[in-house]
Each structure stands twice: as structure tokens, then as C-alpha cells.
Amino acid sequence: MTADVLNTVTAADVAAPRQRRWRGFLAIPQGGFGVALLLLLLLLVVIGPFIAPDSPNEISDQPILGPSAQHWLGTDAYGRDILSRVLHGGASVILLPLLAVSLAMVVATLVGLLSGYLGGKVDSVVTWVINIALAIPSYLAVLVVVAAFGGGGAVVVTAVAVVYAPYITRVIRSATQAIAPREFVLAARARGESLGWILFREITPNIGPTLLVEIALRFTYAIMFIASLSFLGLGVQPPSSNWGVMVAQNRALLLVSPVGVLVPALLIGVLAIAVNLIADALTQFFGDRIHERLMV
Amino acid sequence: MTTQATRVPAQRDGDLAAEGLSVGYRSRDGLTQVLADVSVRLRSGRILGLAGESGSGKSTLALSMLGYRVSGQETLAGRIDFDGRDLDRASIKDLRKVWGARLAYLPQDTATSLNPALTIRRHFIEGLRRHQGLDTEEAVRRSVEWLGRVEIPEPETALHKYPHQFSGGQQQRIALALALSVEPEVLILDEPTTGLDVVTQAHVNRLIVALARDAGIAALYVSHNLALLATVCDELAIMYAGQIVEQGVAAEVYAAPRHPYTAALIGAVPTIASDRALHGIPGIPRPSVPVHVCGFADRCGFRTEACDTDIPLVTLAEVRSARCVRLDELPPFDPAAEPAPATAVARSSATVDKDADTILTVHRVGVVFSRPGSGEPFVAVDDVSVRVPAGRALGIAGESGSGKSTLLRSIAGLVRPATGTITYRGKELAGLAGDRPVALRRSIQIVFQNPDATLNPRHTVYQSLERPLKLFRPDIARRDRRDAVAAMMRQVRLSPDLLDRFPRHLSGGQRQRVAIGRALLAEPEVLLCDEVTSALDVSVQASILELLVGLQADRELTVVFVTHDLGVLRAVADEAIILQNGVIRESGPTARLLRTPQHPYTMELIAAVPSPERSAEFLGGGS
Numbered sequence: 001m002t003a004d005v006l007n008t009v010t011a012a013d014v015a016a017p018r019q020r021r022w023r024g025f026l027a028i029p030q031g032g033f034g035v036a037l038l039l040l041l042l043l044l045v046v047i048g049p050f051i052a053p054d055s056p057n058e059i060s061d062q063p064i065l066g067p068s069a070q071h072w073l074g075t076d077a078y079g080r081d082i083l084s085r086v087l088h089g090g091a092s093v094i095l096l097p098l099l100a101v102s103l104a105m106v107v108a109t110l111v112g113l114l115s116g117y118l119g120g121k122v123d124s125v126v127t128w129v130i131n132i133a134l135a136i137p138s139y140l141a142v143l144v145v146v147a148a149f150g151g152g153g154a155v156v157v158t159a160v161a162v163v164y165a166p167y168i169t170r171v172i173r174s175a176t177q178a179i180a181p182r183e184f185v186l187a188a189r190a191r192g193e194s195l196g197w198i199l200f201r202e203i204t205p206n207i208g209p210t211l212l213v214e215i216a217l218r219f220t221y222a223i224m225f226i227a228s229l230s231f232l233g234l235g236v237q238p239p240s241s242n243w244g245v246m247v248a249q250n251r252a253l254l255l256v257s258p259v260g261v262l263v264p265a266l267l268i269g270v271l272a273i274a275v276n277l278i279a280d281a282l283t284q285f286f287g288d289r290i291h292e293r294l295m296v
Numbered sequence: 297m298t299t300q301a302t303r304v305p306a307q308r309d310g311d312l313a314a315e316g317l318s319v320g321y322r323s324r325d326g327l328t329q330v331l332a333d334v335s336v337r338l339r340s341g342r343i344l345g346l347a348g349e350s351g352s353g354k355s356t357l358a359l360s361m362l363g364y365r366v367s368g369q370e371t372l373a374g375r376i377d378f379d380g381r382d383l384d385r386a387s388i389k390d391l392r393k394v395w396g397a398r399l400a401y402l403p404q405d406t407a408t409s410l411n412p413a414l415t416i417r418r419h420f421i422e423g424l425r426r427h428q429g430l431d432t433e434e435a436v437r438r439s440v441e442w443l444g445r446v447e448i449p450e451p452e453t454a455l456h457k458y459p460h461q462f463s464g465g466q467q468q469r470i471a472l473a474l475a476l477s478v479e480p481e482v483l484i485l486d487e488p489t490t491g492l493d494v495v496t497q498a499h500v501n502r503l504i505v506a507l508a509r510d511a512g513i514a515a516l517y518v519s520h521n522l523a524l525l526a527t528v529c530d531e532l533a534i535m536y537a538g539q540i541v542e543q544g545v546a547a548e549v550y551a552a553p554r555h556p557y558t559a560a561l562i563g564a565v566p567t568i569a570s571d572r573a574l575h576g577i578p579g580i581p582r583p584s585v586p587v588h589v590c591g592f593a594d595r596c597g598f599r600t601e602a603c604d605t606d607i608p609l610v611t612l613a614e615v616r617s618a619r620c621v622r623l624d625e626l627p628p629f630d631p632a633a634e635p636a637p638a639t640a641v642a643r644s645s646a647t648v649d650k651d652a653d654t655i656l657t658v659h660r661v662g663v664v665f666s667r668p669g670s671g672e673p674f675v676a677v678d679d680v681s682v683r684v685p686a687g688r689a690l691g692i693a694g695e696s697g698s699g700k701s702t703l704l705r706s707i708a709g710l711v712r713p714a715t716g717t718i719t720y721r722g723k724e725l726a727g728l729a730g731d732r733p734v735a736l737r738r739s740i741q742i743v744f745q746n747p748d749a750t751l752n753p754r755h756t757v758y759q760s761l762e763r764p765l766k767l768f769r770p771d772i773a774r775r776d777r778r779d780a781v782a783a784m785m786r787q788v789r790l791s792p793d794l795l796d797r798f799p800r801h802l803s804g805g806q807r808q809r810v811a812i813g814r815a816l817l818a819e820p821e822v823l824l825c826d827e828v829t830s831a832l833d834v835s836v837q838a839s840i841l842e843l844l845v846g847l848q849a850d851r852e853l854t855v856v857f858v859t860h861d862l863g864v865l866r867a868v869a870d871e872a873i874i875l876q877n878g879v880i881r882e883s884g885p886t887a888r889l890l891r892t893p894q895h896p897y898t899m900e901l902i903a904a905v906p907s908p909e910r911s912a913e914f915l916g917g918g919s
Binding site for chain 2: 182183184186187189190191192193202205206208
């Protein structure tokens with residue numbers, strides 16, 4: 001009997017796991033295009049400072065020049081080389097939103113998991129706080145914080161993280177609520193597993209897809225949000241060559257020398273689009289996978 | 297009721313027949329054939345039962361007979377004959393004229409047959425006006441009449457309600473009334489009572505049979521439940537791997553199956569009537585139609601070289617045929633035969649030891665859930681006391697909502713009882729598992745119902761099985777864990793090759809075996825089983841029950857087994873408790889309790905169990 005079953009039910013009878021992770025993701029048009037765009041921009045940001053012809057803040061006596069062989073993108077009102085500023089200014093455009101989203105993510109994941117899993121009073125309090133936080137307009141909240149603590153990278157990152165955390169918490173909380181009553185979680189509780197094990201080893205891997213999609217989406221919003229704040233003069237401060245700051249500073253010369261506004265604005269747009277495409281592709285990718293799992 | 301033998305099958309208008317039907321699904325991986333040379337004829341006033349395990353092609357056949365095709369579906373050969381026309385090649389315009397008017401379909405889930413946004417009245421009027429050309433007033437009159445026939449209380453008021461205001465059984469009865477109100481000639485039923493409780497199930501089935509026979513409807517009843525089909529149908533067709541392997545008069549097929557698969561299937565169906573042993577069918581069903589070999593060969597005990605060919609359907613009598621090359625050589629079916637006596641599930645009251653120690657005592661336990669929205673709390677378990685004898689199997693049976701799972705979960709420490717105590721070997725258990733000492737948590741292990749959720753989809757089989765070793769078995773060194781886990785895999789009859797697979801690569805039965813292995817690796821004294829086989833096919837259910845009973849005897853385990861199926865209860869439990877609305881109605885040795893029930897509720901449950909031997913009694917019970 002035993003031998004019988006062992007012979008009839010072997011690994012060969014079962015479909016082999018599909019190795020389709022990266023390749024499958026890149027095969028989705030949005031995924032491949034988004035990743036290619038993002039890599040290109042990252043390349044620009046990383047090696048930009050090394051290949052820039054001038055220092056970003058070097059003031060020359062030739063302001064407001066159009067594109068020429070010496071200054072490919074021309075110079076701004078202070079005579080600074082726009083190409084060099086663009087090549088230097090990307091780092092903060094990517095880094096600050098990344099920091100803000102990571103910070104929001106850490107807090108939101110912890111709170112969302114706890115609130116979704118424990119339920120009861122903890123959940124009531126968390127939901128209450130979230131609802132209030134969501135009722136406050138994002139820009140208004142950040143404006144108040146910046147007004148109180150002054151502008152600058154650290155303040156903006158913290159403010160944006162605080163504003164985004166409730167949104168992310170809400171998503172994580174409902175994803176957790178869907179997983180928490182499932183039987184493998186009950187089995188873990190019956191074994192007497194620790195809260196940490198249940199939250200991070202049993203539940204988190206199963207909300208991974210939701211988490212990733214949410215990170216990508218929030219990252220897009222944060223890029224636009226922080227660039228906008230920098231444009232308004234509330235985020236990164238001049239003389240930084242942050243693309244948002246550049247748009248703000250060169251906007252007075254829009255009609256005379258549009259390159260100084262168009263190039264950084266375009267780059268911000270492309271960055272946001274790239275990340276958004278990736279978020280889109282992730283949704284599709286995990287959607288397919290989830291679908292596939294249900295079809296088994 | 298007319299006896300089955302007196303009816304002479306005759307071809308006439310309104311008959312629906314599949315003739316030599318072969319169907320395949322085309323996908324990226326090519327063409328997979330799912331039906332091969334299937335011929336069945338539905339005759340007016342008769343019900344044909346179509347039985348088979350999941351993936352046997354029975355639902356595909358049912359839908360194909362309506363002329364319905366899913367995307368990628370291709371007809372490879374044969375036709376669907378209805379009034380001399382081929383439904384398979386009919387245009388969608390022609391099909392719309394017969395669908396719902398002359399051909400009716402009743403699916404398993406009323407969520408797909410009733411629209412939650414429409415009143416019952418709208419449901420009826422739409423079909424009656426369209427297909428019968430009635431005006432609204434006449435349609436309403438007819439609807440009330442039909443609601444009355446399916447025994448919906450206060451039909452006039454019911455018309456103005458929405459589907460969600462009815463219970464599951466009532467919804468299915470309304471869907472039945474809806475299908476029959478347009479006076480169709482053919483009714484296709486796809487597992488119409490599978491999701492319902494036993495008593496409700498019996499009620500709906502009685503109505504289906506009475507109304508279909510009354511109206512002279514030709515019906516196809518698809519189900520995985522062979523005992524039910526043999527009870528309610530006139531004829532029976534058994535499907536396996538896309539082929540009909542046996543067909544004949546229901547009672548004859550059930551009493552004397554000719555094909556080894558039919559015999560194996562009957563041997564796997566738990567019954568409350570006798571101490572007949574239960575046997576699983578080894579192996580897993582073949583997912584597609586076999587080529588040049590008998591589809592059942594790799595699981596069949598009677599295989600010879602002669603089986604390695606295309607097997608024709610042999611006609612044995614006017615309405616009897618079977619697809620096997622060794623029909624003349626096979627021994628006659630003997631339900632008492634025991635091919636594997638060591639592991640077969642066989643219980644008899646004689647084995648019950650009267651003086652077993654009590655290992656677990658549930659004393660006056662009550663569990664209350666608060667209902668959000670309404671102030672009224674819900675009492676799931678009401679003042680229940682149970683003594684579980686050591687080394688034996690206690691069954692807890694009841695319908696959904698009886699509190700049987702909640703009771704089990706409170707023993708496992710997943711639900712905190714509001715009142716009462718649970719003691720294990722004289723020690724009182726804390727309400728929640730997390731508050732219990734390690735030794736006690738280790739001693740009581742639980743296995744759950746749903747094979748799709750019992751294992752973490754993101755953990756490999758090995759990761760799931762290693763966990764109890766880490767927590768409860770410090771005696772097993774880290775480097776020996778893999779061996780211990782592999783040994784357990786063999787004990788639950790799985791290949792250790794599967795250890796690095798994820799649950800999605802395993803079948804439902806395999807996942808359930810892993811879950812049992814996970815519980816046993818803790819070396820528990822008490823194993824709690826919560827409907828562990830209810831989501832599985834009968835053949836798989838029988839092998840899991842075989843495994844459990846074998847393990848219980850080998851390890852002298854105490855098993856507490858929750859089930860809604862009295863046949864399963866009979867197969868695994870020495871002693872049983874019948875629970876209703878959180879209250880114990882009756883308890884005692886299983887065999888005695890099922891043979892001579894004392895409480896009316898137990899009697900009602902037993903009467904609702906389909907039994908081919910007393911088919912007339914079952915069908916006559918409610919009407």
C-alpha cells in the first residue's frame with residue numbers, strides 16, 4: 001500500500017514551479033519600458049556628477065545663454081551651466097521621495113499589521129486616527145509643518161512620510177485582515193507562535209504583492225509631491241540644483257530660454273511615468289499570479 | 297411512484313442526447329481532450345445521474361449538452377441532438393430561443409443564478425414574459441403558484457423580497473421554481489445541493505425529484521456524491537477521465553458495479569448503514585482523456601497488459617454498459633471485501649473499551665460572539681460538557697451553525713470560552729493557546745478543513761513541517777530535522793520529493809496530508825480534526841480517513857473529529873456527539889447512536905442521509 005502510493009504520487013506528477021519572476025515581469029510591456037526608463041534615469045543621476053562639465057553652482061559672467069557648444073543647454077540667470085545643474089540635481093529628486101516612502105512604509109506596515117491582526121480596541125483607535133488624518137488635505141498638512149519647522153530635505157521627508165503613512169496603513173490593514181483569519185494563521189496561533197513570527201513570517205509574505213504595488217505607487221506620488229514642494233520653495237532650498245528648484249528659478253526666463261525649465265520638468269515627468277509604469281506592471285504581474293494560484 | 301423497470305425508454309421530442317461527443321480545450325500548451333466519445337440520452341420523466349470526481353469532465357458534459365461553450369472549447373467529434381437539431385452547431389440566436397425556455401439549468405451556487413439586485417418577482421416575470429408570452433398579472437399568478445410548490449412560506453410576500461432575505465436552501469428552491477416555471481423539457485442540475493446542510497439537502501432533492509417526474513422533464517443530475525445519485529436518479533453514468541466508464545439503472549449499478557472504478561468509488565463512500573470498511577483509491581485522477589490505454593489503469597488493482605489499448609464501451613444489457621476489457625474475468629463486487637485490511641477504515645462497537653481514562657474534559661463550556669451592529673450577542677456553544685476518553689476517537693456532528701467547529705477551536709485555544717473550563721489530564725487549560733505552557737500546546741494539535749488555506753502559500757512544505765520541530769522537539773538536533781520531516785512525509789504517504797515544493801503545486805489531498813503531518817510532528821496526544829475531508833473528493837476522503845484511523849491506532853492517539861457527514865462519523869468515531877444550536881442533543885457509541893437514535897433531531901439527520909437501499913423512503917420523506 002505504502003509503496004503503491006509513493007510510486008503513484010511523486011514529484012513528477014506535480015507541475016514544476018515556474019521560473020518566471022524577472023523575465024515574466026519584464027515581458028509585460030509597461031514593466032520592460034518602465035524598468036528601462038528608470039535604469040536610464042538612475043544612470044544619469046549616478047554618473048551625472050562625474051561627467052558634468054562644470055560645478056553646478058559655478059557662476060560665470062555669461063547669464064541667460066541659449067544652447068551652444070560650450071554650454072549644451074545654455075546658462076541660467078546667474079550664468080550657471082544648466083547641463084551641469086541637471087546632471088547634479090537628480091539625486092535629491094529620487095532620494096528624498098524614496099526616503100519619505102520608506103519611512104512611511106516602515107511605520108505603516110507595523111501599524112497596519114498590528115491593527116489588522118489584533119483587531120478590537122487597537123484597530124478601533126488606529127482606524128479613528130487614520131480617518132482623521134485622511135480628512136486633512138496633504139498639501140495643507142505639509143505647508144503647516146514646513147511653516148513651523150522651516151523648509152529643507154529632512155523636514156520635507158518627515159512631513160511627506162507622515163502624510164502618506166495613513167494611506168499606506170489603510171491598505172496594509174485591509175490586506176492583513178484578509179489573511180489573518182486563514183487557517184495557516186490559526187495553525188500558527190494554536191502552535192503558540194510569537195506575535196512577531198505570525199506578523200512577519202506568516203502574514204507579511206502573503207501581503208508582499210500588495211506592499212510592493214503600494215510602494216511603487218506611493219513613490220510616484222512622492223516624486224511629484226516633493227518636486228512640487230521644491231518648486232513652491234517649501235522643499236529643497238536654492239542654491240540646490242534639484243530639478244524642482246530649477247524649474248522654479250528658471251521659470252522667469254521661460255519665454256527667453258525655455259530649455260532651463262523644460263529639461264528638468266521633462267525629467268521629473270519621465271521619472272514619475274517610469275515608476276508609475278512599474279507600479280502598473282506589478283499590479284498586472286501579481287494579479288496574474290494570484291489568478292494562477294486560484295486556478296490550481 | 298412508478299418503479300424504474302416498468303418505464304420503457306423511447307425516443308421522442310424533448311429528449312436531449314449527446315452522441316459520440318468528444319471535446320477539447322485549446323490553450324497555449326496545445327489541445328487537451330476532456331471528453332471522449334460520450335453518449336448519453338436524457339429521457340422525458342427520467343433523471344440521469346452523472347457521477348465523477350473533480351476533473352472527470354462531468355461539468356463540461358453538462359454545459360456542452362446545453363450547447364454552451366467556454367472560450368477555447370472545441371468539439372472534436374459527435375453532436376448534441378435536440379429535436380433532430382445539433383445544438384453544438386446551433387447559432388447563438390437559436391440557442392437563446394431554447395435556453396431558459398426548453399432547456400433549463402440549475403447551478404450549484406445561487407449566487408450565479410439569482411441576481412442580488414432584483415426582487416424574486418422580477419426574476420420570475422422576466423422569464424415568463426419572454427418565454428411563455430404571459431402578461432404581468434398572469435406571470436405573477438404563476439410565480440406564486442410555483443413558489444408554493446417549492447414550499448416557500450407566504451409566496452405573495454416572498455415575491456417582493458430580495459434573494460439575500462432567504463436562507464441557502466430557500467434560495468436554491470426559488471432557483472428551482474424559476475427554472476421549472478417556464479415548463480422546460482430538459483433540466484440540467486449541476487451539484488444543486490452540494491453547499492447545503494444535510495436536512496436542507498434532502499428537502500431540496502425530494503422537491504427536485506417530485507417536480508421533475510411530475511412535469512415529465514428529462515433531467516441530468518451532476519454530482520460527485522454517488523450515494524445521493526443512486527438514491528434520487530433512475531439511471532446512473534459514471535465518468536472518469538472524460539469517458540463514461542459505466543452506465544445503467546441506478547440501483548443496479550450501485551448494488552453490483554461492473555467496472556473496477558465504480559466499485560472503488562462505491563467502496564470509498566462512507567455509509568451509516570453498516571460497518572463496511574472504507575477504502576481510498578490510490579493515486580490521483582488523470583486530468584485528460586487517455587490514449588491507447590484504459591484511463592483508470594494506473595490506479596486499478598486488476599490491470600493487465602490487455603488494458604494497454606483503447607477500451608470500448610461494452611453493452612451488457614439494454615441500459616447497461618461498461619468500459620473494461622476484463623468484465624468477464626473480474627470477481628463480483630463484494631462491499632465487505634478488504635483489499636488492505638491493515639489500513640482500511642473499519643470500526644465496530646466491540647472495540648470500544650469501556651474503562652478508558654479521560655484525557656480531556658470539557659466542563660460546562662459556553663462560547664459567545666459579539667455581533668457588530670446589534671447589541672444581541674450570539675451564543676455559539678451553550679453550556680457543553682464532554683469527556684474525551686484517551687486513545688479513542690470522538691466524533692462531533694452537526695449542521696453548520698451548530699457550534700461544532702467553535703467547540704473544537706476552544707479546545708485548541710483559538711477561541712476563548714466565556715464560561716466553563718477545559719482540563720487536560722487534570723490540568724486546567726488557559727483560554728488561548730499562547731497562554732498555555734509549551735508541553736500542553738504540544739500535546740493538543742489541530743488540523744483544519746480547507747486544503748487551500750491550511751498551509752502558508754509562501755512557505756515550502758519543508759518550512760511548514762519544520763516549524764513544530766523547532767518549537768516542540770528540542771530532542772531532535774537541527775541536522776536531523778530533515779530526516780525526521782522526510783520520515784513523516786512517508787508516514788502520511790507522500791513522497792519526500794515534494795518537500796521543497798510550495799502548496800500550490802500540491803493537490804488538495806496532498807496538502808491535507810501535509811497538514812496532518814505538521815500536527816503529528818509535534819508528537820501530540822490529542823489530534824483535533826475540523827472537517828478535514830469535507831473539501832475533498834470521495835476517493836481522496838477515503839484515503840485520508842484510512843490514514844487517520846491507521847495513525848490513530850498505531851500511535852494510540854486521541855482524536856476529536858468534527859464532521860457534518862454521518863457516514864464519515866461512522867467511519868472514524870468510536871463515540872459521537874450530536875450538536876444543534878450549540879447544545880448537545882445526543883451522545884453515545886457511534887454505531888448504537890446511528891442505529892437506534894433517541895433524540896428527534898438525530899433521527900431527522902439520519903433520515904436526511906441519502907441511501908440507495910431505501911430510496912423510496914428518502915424521496916417520500918418530505919412530500
